[in-house]
Amino acid sequence: MSIENSVHSPGKWRFRFVYGMALVLFLVAGGRLFYLTVVDKAFLKNQGEIRAVRTESIPATRGMILDRRGEPLAVSTTTWTIVANPKALWKMKSDPALNLGPEQEIKRLAEVMGVGRAWLQEKFESNKNRSFMYLKRQISPNEADAIMAERIVGVIKTKEYKRFYPAGEVASHVVGFTNIDDKGQEGIELAYDQALEGEPGRRSYLKDLSGNIIHSVGVAETERPGENIELSIDLRLQYLAYRELKAAVNEHRATSASAVILDVKTGEILAMVNQPSYNPNDRSKLEYEELRNRAVIDLFEPGSTMKPFTISAALMSGQYTTETTINTSPGYLRFGRFTIRDAANYGDMNFERLLIKSSNVGASKIALSLPQDAIWNMDYELGIGSPVGIGFPGEASGVLPSHPKWHPSEIATLSYGYGLSVSTLQLAQAYMTLANDGYRVPVTIFKQDAPADGKQVISREVAKDVVKMMESVVQKGSGKAAKIPGYRVAGKTGTVHKVGSKGYEYDQYIALFAGVAPASNPRLAMVVMVNDPKGREYYGGEVAAPVFSRVMEGALTTLNIYPDLPEGLREVRLEPKKTPLQVVQGG
Template identity: 80%
Template structure:
């Protein structure tokens, strides 16, 4: 019994000893915790704020936008953005060891930035409880270094990129622009923003109160640059077309204008220009109306530029050939209360003369003789009333009306280009198809590597005969101002009354010229549309055709396309053989 009691006492003593030690350790730890969290709280907070782990996004370089020859249309340049921690700056008031006050720091910063101290003081005061504030964004490196040299508490810098547009206003509506956060806002920049953006990287580091990086922590994730985009635009042709279009708008005091050049064989857009334009590098005085890519967005009635397709419908019907005649006497045609007029009484004319004289009566009589949907069908196959599909923001569809039962006046007006609406690009697409032997290929704003697959929508021999008739328009008709020395040109003028709030305005016009060259072996198709010329000249042949001539001549020279008329203008002779018109397969 005594032995058992003696053995029990040493074990109880050891238990009490361990318990006492644990209690002492607990009291020491608790006391230390109380001291740190209550007595020395401010010191620890300051130390924590002075040394903090930060994660920072590494911006990715936005992809370049290039023309077909690799010339830059949009590039990103590295810049610095200055940021501040107002909360850290104002904590200086609570630290008696600091040599300067927040106001003194702000004054030094204001002097370095070249801004008013009162303005900057207000900004820091209004953001007193925030730990982040932009000071100045997208600053040149030398300016950022000068400001950082002021060594102001809480001020640091971070890398950003600024977009620059070397072509300026010449390609503004095509390329578009980004905002200060490098997000696409207009044009290609907006339409293909995701591809251009790339993927930002990430890094983790230890940073002190002044924003200085103490050391990197962990593995950095590298950024991935955005994709470059190669456009089909040829900047040389873009400059040329822009210069001539701007000069024409100034000369004729026009409201606006647009022009498009297409590669007949590939469907590539080689130039697309608009007036008015803007400088994407300086948008301080930008007006909303200047943003529109009118060649793609603005719609208008194409007028007489649609008559070649009415003639094509006539030849495709089998009811007409190149020698068929139409009686247009006495120079007007009444349809109920609606009267169609020509410039004069042309009497009996063939299809070529119909285009040369631009006879509304001749086009109307052709339309009356064909099935009601004949002209509608060919217009539809040419892409009228459908989006071109280049992926451009805000692209207009146009309007090609379709009626269960056509009124005679609707049939007539459609034949000479009224009662429907197109964009400059849509009309250029239709003329490109005619120039390409009736073979329609997709239009593209991107550079193409191979030959595109298209569709034969007009028989090749019909397209060839209509093109020859259009040569006569340029040789001796209203399109004479579109002639180019050494080259044959096929084209058609158009002059239409503008639509106002109360119907057609009989003293306001749109002037157009559409055509292609060289006519013997077409390579380029072009449409010029000038809206509301206010000078003495307002016809398409007076206002738009000269622009076509100057731009097309320069484009053919730049692209080294050989002249096809070494001895002057060639005489156009139509094939009078009445061979049947068939749709050819392929191109």
């Protein structure tokens, strides 16, 4: 071996070793790069987006609630909400010389927001590890722009929707309201929240490490607005009923009241009002009692307003005719220590006079002569004791007691409206059925193109006869204050003693009037309930009947329902007369 070969052999070997190592490293790096850019591309992209791309919800516009004529009862308006990223604010570098830093930013923000600096400072400090915090929700565009003009680190604005109720307190118990997150809390807003709220969309943003938006990536999913809901309510009638009911409550210093108007043919609720009420646009001083939709929740004994149905059961039995007379002498009926009384000894009376005088003794004797479950069956078929089924939260079913064996006093009291309980809406449903020739259709809060299928629960002949008898109550009896110039009106008064802790209260009443018009071909049924009037007037004929008259007159003319009273028999409105005291259960 030559000297030259022996000298260069070790260098050549080292060169090849280094070259080989470099090649191995290159292959390893290339393989890793290939793996990351090809094999694991989707995973790495996803991880990158998690750290840089954020998906935010696009709020959907909540559906409108409309009355039957398309008038808005609930609408959503665009508002802005100011949110902050406390974590980003506290990460910013302070520079006292340039008056920069978290404290300085909070001071500027407090000034433009009009809030206390100490309160805002504490809010940011208690949320310093969070990247999201509400500052001010649902504000006007001008206010939002003023805040954003300060360019506070980590503060942005987002779009939200705020619910507005054009009819205010007039329709509040029907419509209800939503909370600040646009979720239904009462009324239609709660009952049909899912249909109204729609489906939110999704939008992606590219953000920096501080959470600030760099640019929009795009809309991943478009929002779907909520459904509009068209109610059967006629806002014109709703305003009218609300105004008159509120005036009556104030005049008679009543605790509460409710009124319902139904379309006799379709079962649609045209108006449903309550007192006290509340303004859903300003709930700062809202009290729980104001939230009660008393027309569907509150229960009461209907008293003498049930006597037309007792007569209906009697005529349906075949045992009686419209001219059958009942001997009510001596004006009372005893069951052991329990006594049923009339205001006077009316002697023999037919059914029409029984309603005019509102005889408890007469109604009791009729009921006791029928099969023991006859009155119960009639009330049940009219919907008493069952929810009306309009889908409102908390709707009461009422109470219709059932006994294996009825005591005579239980049958008697049921005949004149005691021992059972109803809501205003249930009682209106019963009168609607009577006015619709005994054909009961489902009650609904939604506008109907055609009436739903119903059930004949009172024969047409009997229903017509009873409505005609109820006309006499308005013409000659305690319902005179329910008269409407130009129209024939049929109805029944009721004055019910309230139940207290020790039985019926002597000086606390519920004043009722239930009626239909025009009596020749009824189109509307209405019930007015006034709870605990504290003035000198407290009878149904004095307190509730005048409300019925004024509201029904306005409703008939508003709906262009032609007068049915012959021209020569029309009269001007009469002031309600004082009715004689009727003892305990009288009408």
